[in-house]
Amino acid sequence: MLFLYCVLLVSCLVMLVAGIVEQRRHYANLDRIPHRVLVNGIRGKSSITRLCAGALRGGGLRTVAKTTGTAARFIHPDATEEPVYRKFGIANVVEQIGIVRRAAAYRPDALVMECMAVMPALQEINQSKLIQSTIGVLCNVREDHVAEMGPTLDDIGRSLSRSMPHGGICVTAEKERFHVLQKEADARDCKLVYADPDTVSDEELRGFSWFTFKENVAIALTVAELLGVDRETALQGMYDAPPDPGVLSVERYVAPGGKRVRFANVFAANDPESTLMNINQLLDLGAVDRPLNVVINCRPDRVERNGQMGQIVPDLMPEKVFVIGHPAKSAIDAIPAEWRSRAVDLGGDQRDGEEFMHELLGHLGEQSSLVAIGNIHGQGEILLEHLAELPGFEDEPAPEPVRPARTQQPQYAPHLDPYADLTAAQEARYAQPPVPRQYVRQQPPGEATQYRQPTDHQPQYPQADYHQPPYPGPRQHPPLEQPWPGQPQPHAPQPYPPQPHQPHSHDPQSHDPQWYDPHWYDPQQHYPGEPR
Incomplete structure (x- = not known):
């Protein structure tokens, strides 16, 4: 007996020393x-x-x-x-x-x-x-x-x-x-x-x-x-940073029969306040929409939490409430009486996963959202495994808004036709063929012979002596022929009186008007490039 006490004492001392060493x-x-x-x-x-x-x-x-x-x-x-x-x-x-x-x-x-x-x-x-x-x-x-x-x-x-x-x-x-x-x-x-x-x-x-x-x-x-x-x-x-495996997420699955299901894993938020906050956030963001269906997973060691999940059903306003796990009665009894008819008991934790999944998906519509709340352990893990085997789908991109057809607006205001008010006689008068172009020799008194190229539609008249009084005044011209719309506008003639002869400059930079006038030519004056 003393030996056993000694063994016990030595063992305690060894554990104490080991504990002190481990602590340090x-x-x-x-x-x-x-x-x-x-x-x-x-x-x-x-x-x-x-x-x-x-x-x-x-x-x-x-x-x-x-x-x-x-x-x-x-x-x-x-x-x-x-x-x-x-x-x-x-x-x-x-x-x-x-x-x-x-x-x-x-x-x-x-x-x-x-x-x-x-x-x-x-x-x-x-x-x-x-x-x-x-x-x-x-x-x-x-x-x-x-x-x-x-x-x-x-x-x-x-x-x-x-x-x-x-x-x-x-x-x-x-x-x-x-x-x-x-x-x-x-x-x-x-x-x-x-x-x-x-x-x-x-x-x-x-x-x-x-x-x-x-x-x-x-x-x-x-x-x-x-x-x-x-x-x-x-x-x-x-x-x-990588997210946590239990982070709030939304997956998209295609159930048998072509049903499209949006599934939100809210198992991690297993208290009533956090659960409501998470689901409301998903609804506000459009990650899930209505009709909304809820899955409550029950655990025997969390009976109080099962009842809390059932009490928040009126706040979620679901179309169906599916109860899995055990004891399902702890969640169903906590649902208010007016919402209890929407609860579907899927048979407890003894039912095979394929059976309750087939029944659950059968209650869903063509376009549904499914939210899982409560506890993940137990049948909640089986639910996630069977959903992961379903094929997924991607959301179709939103169609672009149809814009009304734009009418072609004129870039400029319409031009006014200045000849719209002409009478038929006036139009016939202005429709005469133009006078052929010809060269007319003009020689004012006391000046050298000069040549001038008249413009079109300009008849020639006897030249008056502008150097002898009385001065006949400025040259008068008949009205010019008006062109039709779309035809080039002819240049109007510029009347000018003959000027007395002045010595001509050969400087190209000279400002002598006769140097730049193509209608004047002095045969007695030598021009650059001309043979003498």
Whole structure:
């Protein structure tokens, strides 16, 4: 008997020494990581973890991250990831020790961890012993896990506050219970920073290839700013970050019979407030439309949550409510009486997946939207597997709006016809054939013989002596013949009196009018290029 006591004592001493060694080694690994971010809250922890890691990675910080949500992932500094191995598939907070050891091997600048504890005592141990975060994130306070955290939202807020770092910084987007979180932060000498979702514009939100919320983006931007990463760089890093497997998404499937179904996976938002917010966002964006059908997946260990999903059916206004999983009665009984006739029980968790899928798709119309809420585990995973086997389809591009035909407008105002009011006699008068072109010799008195080329339609008259009084006055010409529309306009003759002879200049730059007049020619004057 004494031997057994000695063995027990030695075993306890060995375990104590091993525990001390492991604790010191763990603290040494934590010291190798300058910045440690612990993300806690009710909804959106996995998405915020990925957004924070992407923002810091985009800012040039070597960052390691680990998520716990729908599918636990270890994210390497190059954004590649791998599933977290769990013995027997059971999650345990002790796995955080191994995650910190793997992360420290990279010598990172930052570590972003999602809190995986639900019990308030475990949340405090996760912060004070396992992570010792320098920056805490408390994304929101929603009605969930009321059995572990408390029956009211204030109690849930106090329970989540146990993950706040003592003497550190905590970032939150919770507005309704901010006063409760502020009291808890003051008790821990923690600086509480509010991340305002209104600072995130719609244009910045459109840069993501998946659906996310302004609250999540605002928190990630605030964390990046605390670690010295500017806004534009942080946003680009978040755009490049891979989304979480449980992120809000919409897929398009072609069901048997040519039915087109838009399917929205809202399993990750498993509290009533988040579920309604996600579905309303999808409806506002046009990702899903009506007629809207809802699938509620029930779990035996989440009976209270099953009832919460049934209570929000009037807010969703669905055409059909399909209930899968067990116990289906917990969700159907919670549906208000006026909506209960739309509920369809697909047979519980013992029914084969192909059977309930065939019945479910048979109730849908030619163009329907299907939204899955509740819990993903159990028949929810079977639902996703069978839908993934269906062929997909792409939305047809919207037709271009038909524009009315444009009438051809004249570029210029119509010209007026100046001859529209002529009488027939006047038109006959002006229709005479033109006078042939001829050369007429003109020799004013006392001047050398000159030749002038008259223009068309100009009759010749005896020349008057303009140098002897009385002066006969300017030469009078009869009216010119008017051309028909479309014919070239003849040049009107320019009357001029003969001028006395002046010495002619041979300079081409001379301003002598006789040099430029082609109708004057002096036979006694030598011109350039003419033989003497």
